[in-house]
Amino acid sequence: MMFTGMFHEAWSAMGANRLRTALTMLGMVIGVGAVVLMMAIGQGAQNAVKESIDSMGSNLFVVLSGSSMTGGVRSGSGNAPSLTTADAEAIGELPGIAASAPTHMGMAQLVHGSLNWNTTVYGVTPSYLDVRSWPIVAGDNFTESDLRSATRVALIGQSAAENLFAGEDPVGKTLRIGQAPFQILGVLGRKGQSLDGRDQDDLLIVPLTTAQRKLFGTPFQGSVRSIMVRVERAEVMPQVEIAINALLRQRHHLREGQENDFSVRDLTAIAESAAETTRVMSLLLGAIASVSLIVGGIGIMNIMLVSVTERTREIGIRMAIGAREIDVLTQFLLEAILISIAGCLIGLMLGVGSAVLIHLSTGVPIVISGSSAIVAFLVAAATGIFFGYYPARKAARLDPIEALRYQ
Amino acid sequence: MRDTPVITIRHLYKDYPTPAGSFPVLKDVNLSIYPGEFVAIMGPSGSGKSTFMNILGCLDRPTSGDYELSGKNIARLDKDATAKLRGQTLGFVFQGFNLLPRMSLEDNVALPLVYSDVPKTERQTRARQLLDKVGLAQYAASLPSRISGGQQQRVAIARALVNRPGLILADEPTGNLDSHTSEEIMTLFTSLNREGITIILVTHEPDIALHAGRQVRFRDGVIVQDMPTGCNHEEELAGAAP
Ligand SMILES: Nc1ncnc2c1ncn2[C@@H]1O[C@H](COP(=O)(O)OP(=O)(O)OP(=O)(O)O)[C@@H](O)[C@H]1O
Ligand SMILES: [Mg+2]
Numbered sequence: 001m002m003f004t005g006m007f008h009e010a011w012s013a014m015g016a017n018r019l020r021t022a023l024t025m026l027g028m029v030i031g032v033g034a035v036v037l038m039m040a041i042g043q044g045a046q047n048a049v050k051e052s053i054d055s056m057g058s059n060l061f062v063v064l065s066g067s068s069m070t071g072g073v074r075s076g077s078g079n080a081p082s083l084t085t086a087d088a089e090a091i092g093e094l095p096g097i098a099a100s101a102p103t104h105m106g107m108a109q110l111v112h113g114s115l116n117w118n119t120t121v122y123g124v125t126p127s128y129l130d131v132r133s134w135p136i137v138a139g140d141n142f143t144e145s146d147l148r149s150a151t152r153v154a155l156i157g158q159s160a161a162e163n164l165f166a167g168e169d170p171v172g173k174t175l176r177i178g179q180a181p182f183q184i185l186g187v188l189g190r191k192g193q194s195l196d197g198r199d200q201d202d203l204l205i206v207p208l209t210t211a212q213r214k215l216f217g218t219p220f221q222g223s224v225r226s227i228m229v230r231v232e233r234a235e236v237m238p239q240v241e242i243a244i245n246a247l248l249r250q251r252h253h254l255r256e257g258q259e260n261d262f263s264v265r266d267l268t269a270i271a272e273s274a275a276e277t278t279r280v281m282s283l284l285l286g287a288i289a290s291v292s293l294i295v296g297g298i299g300i301m302n303i304m305l306v307s308v309t310e311r312t313r314e315i316g317i318r319m320a321i322g323a324r325e326i327d328v329l330t331q332f333l334l335e336a337i338l339i340s341i342a343g344c345l346i347g348l349m350l351g352v353g354s355a356v357l358i359h360l361s362t363g364v365p366i367v368i369s370g371s372s373a374i375v376a377f378l379v380a381a382a383t384g385i386f387f388g389y390y391p392a393r394k395a396a397r398l399d400p401i402e403a404l405r406y407q
Numbered sequence: 408m409r410d411t412p413v414i415t416i417r418h419l420y421k422d423y424p425t426p427a428g429s430f431p432v433l434k435d436v437n438l439s440i441y442p443g444e445f446v447a448i449m450g451p452s453g454s455g456k457s458t459f460m461n462i463l464g465c466l467d468r469p470t471s472g473d474y475e476l477s478g479k480n481i482a483r484l485d486k487d488a489t490a491k492l493r494g495q496t497l498g499f500v501f502q503g504f505n506l507l508p509r510m511s512l513e514d515n516v517a518l519p520l521v522y523s524d525v526p527k528t529e530r531q532t533r534a535r536q537l538l539d540k541v542g543l544a545q546y547a548a549s550l551p552s553r554i555s556g557g558q559q560q561r562v563a564i565a566r567a568l569v570n571r572p573g574l575i576l577a578d579e580p581t582g583n584l585d586s587h588t589s590e591e592i593m594t595l596f597t598s599l600n601r602e603g604i605t606i607i608l609v610t611h612e613p614d615i616a617l618h619a620g621r622q623v624r625f626r627d628g629v630i631v632q633d634m635p636t637g638c639n640h641e642e643e644l645a646g647a648a649p
Contacts, residue, residue, distance in 0.1 A: 012509060012510075013509075016509050313505075314507055317505045317507060318507075318518070318522075319466075319490065319493070320464070320466060320493060320499050320501075320505070321493065321494055321499070321518060321519040321522065321566065321567075322490055322491065322493050322494015322495065322519050322522040322523060322570070323490060323494075323522050324486070324487045324490040324491070324522070325486060325487070325490075326487075327522055400466045400467075400493075401461055401466045401467045404466070404501075404505070
């Protein structure tokens with residue numbers, strides 16, 4: 001039997017009972033729509049995580065000071081001052097280290113003209129931007145001499161700049177922290193959200209010495225809150241971690257059996273586990289959505305079985321005028337496939353539409369990829385074949401004389 | 408009768424399984440039908456006429472015995488081959504017309520061509536030709552429900568003819584029609600027979616059977632009479648009595 005003829009017939013059979021065809025399709029529409037929506041959201045989440053991993057910089061350790069023990073009471077990481085600028089320099093000398101940057105930070109209220117803004121102020125060395133692979137988009141970095149003389153200069157993040165300068169170019173302007181004026185040397189590039197959802201662009205960067213001496217003070221000279229370390233290659237991360245631990249224990253005169261007064265965290269590993277979590281989450285979402293696709297497929301099978309029974313006489317007539325088994329089989333199979341593909345196309349549009357709607361109304365990140373559309377299409381065709389085959393075979397195997405007798 | 412037969416039936420048996428055991432419907436039927444014949448099959452209700460026709464039409468298979476159609480032994484053919492015979496070697500006309508209700512008359516007539524891979528344009532021309540031949544060209548685009556029973560039967564005959572078969576099988580084609588319409592259908596069959604098409608039809612009515620050249624009478628699954636039309640009517644009844 002010729003394909004165009006069959007296509008036409010399948011189409012007119014679908015048109016013969018529109019409501020039923022539409023309801024059968026609805027199963028596929030919901031199934032495919034759910035899969036597409038879940039894939040868009042899952043992919044979006046994965047992408048967001050990947051972006052923040054990329055923005056963080058790769059092969060990073062962060063060394064935090066603390067925790068200290070005072071009479072059995074342990075404070076949290078970063079609370080007990082134990083790290084120093086000298087520690088950071090010593091770590092920088094270790095083999096396999098690309099850069100190390102001590103950081104001393106705190107919160108401060110920034111004021112510029114009539115606007116004011118509360119943000120985190122990081123005191124760092126000029127190499128910090130290098131460690132974090134963070135470009136300056138306007139102006140310049142501060143220098144070693146700023147660091148030596150603890151000058152009041154600053155680099156500003158995009159979000160902080162927007163809030164404080166409202167569209168003006170901040171470079172060269174002066175803002176105040178308390179009564180002290182700070183000159184803006186440069187504006188940082190946009191980084192977006194961090195893994196924990198913080199806005200990485202809401203910050204002010206000043207020379208480490210300025211933060212230590214003029215803004216937040218230190219418990220003792222040269223003390224810092226944390227040290228960022230960038231390793232040259234991912235493969236040497238484990239050795240470097242051991243080396244940093246050993247170096248700091250020695251520098252802090254810790255005896256055998258005494259707990260570390262610092263902690264080394266592999267940011268890359270943390271990021272990877274976050275990525276893994278979102279991957280598993282989106283797989284799970286997809287799996288749940290696939291269940292509705294299967295339910296849709298069973299709906300098709302159900303209706304096709306009813307349709308075969310209803311059209312038994314028609315099948316008998318077709319066989320009496322020369323239809324072979326394969327002709328009847330393809331006719332019903334084609335009908336099932338057409339229903340599932342049409343349902344798939346509508347579901348695709350619905351899924352994409354609702355993903356976009358969710359994105360616009362809640363800001364949840366989404367990714368709509370061509371591959372997910374192709375996958376949905378193939379799945380729909382496969383569902384049609386899989387669930388349409390049994391009813392179609394049932395029709396094809398009918399005995400012509402029995403079928404003709406059917407009332 | 409010197410031609411080779413289109414149909415040769417030898418020792419044909421057909422049993423139907425029933426809960427009380429198998430029930431014989433055809434018992435040792437032997438018959439040869441030659442090209443160009445017009446045969447009427449008669450007999451009381453339940454005598455096995457339809458069962459016999461369905462076997463002739465390759466819709467059903469005999470329990471035992473031989474059936475040769477155009478020199479091919481049907482028992483040895485697979486399902487696809489019998490489907491092809493149904494579509495191309497013979498045309499079947501039913502008592503209940505059996506047109507597909509959702510299709511236009513033209514599409515109904517063209518449907519057998521779809522199964523024998525004839526291209527669409529040729530399907531259309533041939534279907535129109537045949538509708539024209541049975542006098543229904545103006546209804547080509549209508550649905551079967553729009554026309555009368557006699558007209559539907561004409562369309563069914565057009566459909567049976569569309570693959571240019573040499574043989575038409577008709578099981579009580581006039582059974583659902585009034586006598587006037589029946590006459591028209593029989594006139595159509597007669598003219599087809601004149602064109603050389605072999606026709607076998609089942610009927611209950613002696614008037615209808617008069618159109619045929621040969622009458623075969625069944626009773627209880629056996630052929631009790633086989634004679635050319637035109638013999639004495641009394642003789643015929645006498646011969647048919649048990
Ligand atoms: N599928 C079947 N199963 C069992 N018995 C059947 C079946 N089909 C027909 N029969 C029986 O076979 C016998 C012959 O039936 P058939 O339909 O061939 O008769 P017929 O001569 O065509 O009768 P009518 O003139 O009423 O059409 C009947 O007794 C019928 O009950
Ligand atoms: Mg009958």
